[in-house]
Amino acid sequence: MPRMSFAAAVEAALEKAMAEDERVITFGEDVTMLRRNLFVRFGPGRVRQTPISEAAFLYAGVGAAMAGMRPVVEIMMIDFIAVAFDGLLNAASKLKAFSGGKWNAPMVIRAGCGGWYGDGGQHEQSLWGILAGMPGVSVVVPSNPADAAGLMLSAINSDDPVVFLEHKFLADYWLDYLGGASRDGVSFDVPAAGAEGEVPQPLREVPMGAASVARRGGDITIVSLGVGLHRALEACETLAARGIQAEVIDLRTVAPMDRQTVTESARKTGKVLVVDEDYVGFGLSGEVAAVLAESGVSAGFARVCTEDVIPFARHLEERALPNVRRIIDAAEGLARMA
Amino acid sequence: MKPNFEQLYLQMARMRYFEEALAGLWHRGLAPGEMHLGVGEEAVVAGVLAHLQHGDALSLDHRSTPPLVARGVDMSSMILECIGDEAGLCGGQGGHMHLFSPEHLAGSSGIVGSSAPLAAGFGLAAQLMSPGKVAFAFFGDGAANQGMLLESFNLAATWKLPVVFVCKDNHWAITTRSRSVTGGCLRKRAASFGMPAAAVDGTRVEAVWRAAARAVARARAGRGPSFLLARCCRPEGHFLGDPLLRMFREPVKQVVEITPPIVRAMMSRPLGALVSRCGYLGRIGMVISRVGGQVYITDPDPLARAARLVGDEASRRLEDQARGEVERALEDALERREQHA
Numbered sequence: 001m002p003r004m005s006f007a008a009a010v011e012a013a014l015e016k017a018m019a020e021d022e023r024v025i026t027f028g029e030d031v032t033m034l035r036r037n038l039f040v041r042f043g044p045g046r047v048r049q050t051p052i053s054e055a056a057f058l059y060a061g062v063g064a065a066m067a068g069m070r071p072v073v074e075i076m077m078i079d080f081i082a083v084a085f086d087g088l089l090n091a092a093s094k095l096k097a098f099s100g101g102k103w104n105a106p107m108v109i110r111a112g113c114g115g116w117y118g119d120g121g122q123h124e125q126s127l128w129g130i131l132a133g134m135p136g137v138s139v140v141v142p143s144n145p146a147d148a149a150g151l152m153l154s155a156i157n158s159d160d161p162v163v164f165l166e167h168k169f170l171a172d173y174w175l176d177y178l179g180g181a182s183r184d185g186v187s188f189d190v191p192a193a194g195a196e197g198e199v200p201q202p203l204r205e206v207p208m209g210a211a212s213v214a215r216r217g218g219d220i221t222i223v224s225l226g227v228g229l230h231r232a233l234e235a236c237e238t239l240a241a242r243g244i245q246a247e248v249i250d251l252r253t254v255a256p257m258d259r260q261t262v263t264e265s266a267r268k269t270g271k272v273l274v275v276d277e278d279y280v281g282f283g284l285s286g287e288v289a290a291v292l293a294e295s296g297v298s299a300g301f302a303r304v305c306t307e308d309v310i311p312f313a314r315h316l317e318e319r320a321l322p323n324v325r326r327i328i329d330a331a332e333g334l335a336r337m338a
Numbered sequence: 339m340k341p342n343f344e345q346l347y348l349q350m351a352r353m354r355y356f357e358e359a360l361a362g363l364w365h366r367g368l369a370p371g372e373m374h375l376g377v378g379e380e381a382v383v384a385g386v387l388a389h390l391q392h393g394d395a396l397s398l399d400h401r402s403t404p405p406l407v408a409r410g411v412d413m414s415s416m417i418l419e420c421i422g423d424e425a426g427l428c429g430g431q432g433g434h435m436h437l438f439s440p441e442h443l444a445g446s447s448g449i450v451g452s453s454a455p456l457a458a459g460f461g462l463a464a465q466l467m468s469p470g471k472v473a474f475a476f477f478g479d480g481a482a483n484q485g486m487l488l489e490s491f492n493l494a495a496t497w498k499l500p501v502v503f504v505c506k507d508n509h510w511a512i513t514t515r516s517r518s519v520t521g522g523c524l525r526k527r528a529a530s531f532g533m534p535a536a537a538v539d540g541t542r543v544e545a546v547w548r549a550a551a552r553a554v555a556r557a558r559a560g561r562g563p564s565f566l567l568a569r570c571c572r573p574e575g576h577f578l579g580d581p582l583l584r585m586f587r588e589p590v591k592q593v594v595e596i597t598p599p600i601v602r603a604m605m606s607r608p609l610g611a612l613v614s615r616c617g618y619l620g621r622i623g624m625v626i627s628r629v630g631g632q633v634y635i636t637d638p639d640p641l642a643r644a645a646r647l648v649g650d651e652a653s654r655r656l657e658d659q660a661r662g663e664v665e666r667a668l669e670d671a672l673e674r675r676e677q678h679a
Contacts, residue, residue: 025466045466051496056455056489063459067395067443068467071459086486090449091456099438100429103445 001198006170009145009199011037013152014072016203018042021070024156027057028074028110034177054080058109059087062161065105066095070156078111078165079125092161093136107162108155112174113141114167114227114277115321117188119178121310124317126226126276129283131163132255138162138208139254143170143229145197147252150206157205167226170194191230211258213265217245220335221265221299223288224275225251228322232275235327244335246273254284262288263295271300271334275322280305302334341547343647344656346388350380350543350641351660353404356413357574359668360403360420360434364578368421373434373578376404378541378571379506381640383408385546386474386504386566389554395443395460395473397453400435401506402446405476411439413667414674423675451484453477454503458490461499461563472557473501480511482524491531491565500557502550503528503565506540508572509632513582515625528565540568541640544647571637575629582629 004012015038017024027048032039039047050057054075061073075081081088092105115124132139140155140162142148148166155162168174172195175181175188214229215236224232229250236246247265251258266272272292274285285303292299304322311317357375364373376383379401387408390396398405403420407413411427419426420434428438435448443460447453457475464471481487482505494501505524509516529535534556538549546568553564575583585592604615645653 023467048497051489051492053486053489053493055486056458056493059452059455059486060459060462060490060493063395063397063456063461063473064463065459066440066445066456067460067463069463083485086449086452087455091447091452094436095438095445098428098432098436099440099445100427100431102428103438103440 001200003196004145004199005172005196006145006148006166006194007173009149010152010166010171011035012199013149013203014038014156015041017070017153017156018046022046023068024070024072025064026072026074027061029076031074034074054084055086058084059091061107061109062087062091062095062105065092065107066103070106072108072110072156075109075111077123078113078127079122081109081111081127081131088131088137088161089134093134096136096160104159105161106159108152108164109161110164110166112168112171113165114169115310115317116169116227117175117180118312118314118317120312124310126165126278126306128163128165128254129278129287132284136160138256139165140208140252141165141167141226141254142252143226143250144194146199147206149199149203151208151252153203153205154208158208162208165226167194169227191227193233194227194230206252208253209256209258210253211249211251211261213247213261214250215246215248217247218269219245220247220271220273220331221262221269222246222248222273222275222327222331223251223262224248225254226277228275228277231322231324232327235324235331238324238328239331239335242332244331246331257287257291259291259295262291263297266292266297266299270298271337273327273331273334274303274305275327276303276305277322278306280307300334300337302330304330339551341388341544343544343644344652346384346543346547347644347648347653348656348660349384349387349408350644351657352663353380353383353407354641355661355664356403356407359417359664361574361578363417363421369434370422371433374400374576375574375578376401377574378508378637378640379404381543381644382504382506382540382546382568382570383476385543386502386550388547389550390474391471393443393468393471395457395464395471396445397457397460397473397475398437398444398446399450399453399477399481400446400448401476402437403434406437406439406442406444406446409439409442409444411437411442411444413664414670417668417671418674421671421675423671425674425678451477451481451487454481454487454490455493457501457503458494458499461494461501462497464500465497465560469560470558471500472554473499474504475501476504476506478511479505479507479509479516479520479524481505482527483511483520491528491533491563494563495531495533498560498562500560501563502553502557503563505565505567507567507569510572510576512576513580513625515628525565525567528567533563533565535565535567537567537569540570541638541643543640543644570640571632573633573637582626583633585626586630586634
């Protein structure tokens with residue numbers, strides 16, 4: 001299997017979809033620059049520059065999808081979806097229900113997400129909890145190139161709206177595009193195993209709603225995704241040295257959630273730690289707890305999430321996000337519980 | 339090309355009788371929730387949609403039933419949907435604000451202003467996959483202050499999308515006078531995005547027809563969007579049971595309910611503010627009297643105007659035809675409802 005960067009894998013998937021199906025188009029801010037390879041291959045009709053008008057162009061994606069296209073709409077950073085929420089919340093997500101199942105909006109909303117690079121709290125959010133809470137929307141958060149390519153193919157082929165979130169530390173061209181990587185003296189803790197890896201050829205779909213087990217262990221279950229998964233895997237090395245073997249589940253898809261993989265592991269270990277870069281309240285971590293409770297699994301539970309507005313200063317930001325230290329502490333505390 | 343006045347009048351009559359049937363169902367308590375009628379907009383809808391061809395798309399607001407009637411969507415299914423029956427057009431999931439017909443490429447939304455970006459998307463699909471087809475967006479003057487709508491004007495203009503933006507200007511944004519919350523002139527505002535913008539009397543179907551003909555021709559030719567500002571009226575208020583209109587329709591009840599708390603508000607200390615408070619009360623009174631003046635005195639009925647174009651005999655004949663169609667649809671709907679009740 002060839003090695004590819006996360007970004008190259010996503011682009012390969014999109015290129016394949018666009019080459020095979022002329023209904024697949026992509027548009028968003030700066031795409032002729034960001035997706036220049038696709039632009040050169042497919043031209044300005046199918047790779048479109050938009051004005052900075054997320055409300056209009058995301059909603060236009062809904063209309064285009066309703067009229068038979070398969071648009072991949074880029075919201076540069078998921079934080080910006082705030083100004084475009086109507087098209088997703090009140091149009092795309094509800095169309096299938098509202099039309100009595102007769103009409104659907106097969107669109108992908110693609111956006112960068114996540115922090116760890118000192119960009120402040122309006123550009124570093126994860127927000128998958130808010131997005132996954134809407135009925136009718138799938139939300140995927142891949143953690144490695146193979147999943148990124150496979151989930152992008154699944155997202156494009158889905159008949160319903162899918163939010164595809166690429167973490168800026170995994171699709172790490174973002175750090176370069178945002179100017180951050182072009183200086184000496186600034187370093188980013190990019191998880192190497194997520195930013196580059198083997199990708200099966202030809203590209204294959206990775207089904208949505210299927211988690212994977214990233215590490216086997218019997219003492220504690222860690223549920224995570226995106227960059228959080230890599231932080232958790234890093235923490236596992238320290239935990240193992242201290243005699244704690246963690247099983248790590250990569251959710252890959254927030255909604256629909258793979259309840260079975262989570263509950264099976266929880267039954268085995270009896271202890272679940274959620275590592276989630278999104279906000280702690282009313283989101284993914286609470287959903288995992290609810291899934292366990294509803295399944296009748298009695299398990300110890302803890303979570304390491306983002307608890308407040310994400311600070312700008314790097315040292316404060318590091319403390320606010322689910323860092324390795326916090327994961328080790330929480331996992332140890334949970335593992336030592338009777 | 340000349341308008342077919344009889345066909346336009348027939349369409350307008352269908353819409354009017356259909357809206358009256360919905361009003362009847364709402365008053366009988368069969369239709370729950372809000373009910374926004376498109377009475378007063380018939381000339382705008384008929385004049386524009388006379389240019390619609392198969393394959394064109396329709397993006398509608400909360401007054402979506404008249405355009406869907408004109409588009410030929412099954413009236414009986416729409417009635418069932420509006421009374422929340424699972425045999426309705428959308429399985430009882432949508433209701434009158436969320437009506438969808440994929441075979442007609444027609445969809446509506448209850449979020450003010452959202453018909454414009456949806457139409458931009460329809461227009462984008464037409465531009466790429468079926469050149470020559472057009473997307474129509476209907477919205478009100480209140481929606482013209484919504485950000486996503488103005489963004490869509492810009493998007494459609496810069497992408498040269500085949501969209502006809504139709505603003506049904508009834509002068510009201512719910513119960514607020516549009517002029518009091520709208521800066522500048524809507525026609526000039528639209529024109530400033532770089533698209534042709536025309537203002538027409540939306541109670542005269544022939545005027546709407548002519549203006550729409552130019553806009554549609556431009557869109558079909560791939561030259562981009564146009565904007566049509568059609569002044570019309572809203573005799574049934576924002577929704578049935580409109581609080582402003584209730585002042586006139588059941589004045590005694592309203593005065594009895596509203597007066598005591600207003601008097602308390604006026605007389606609360608310090609009493610020195612009484613003069614300015616009288617002024618504020620006067621403003622509310624002005625709004626109410628303006629509604630009354632428009633609905634009961636100055637607003638013309640677009641159907642009465644269109645009737646003159648076809649003559650007495652033809653108008654009666656067409657009205658009978660339209661009334662008969664709507665009555666049959668209503669009977670059919672209620673029968674279907676009975677059957678599985």
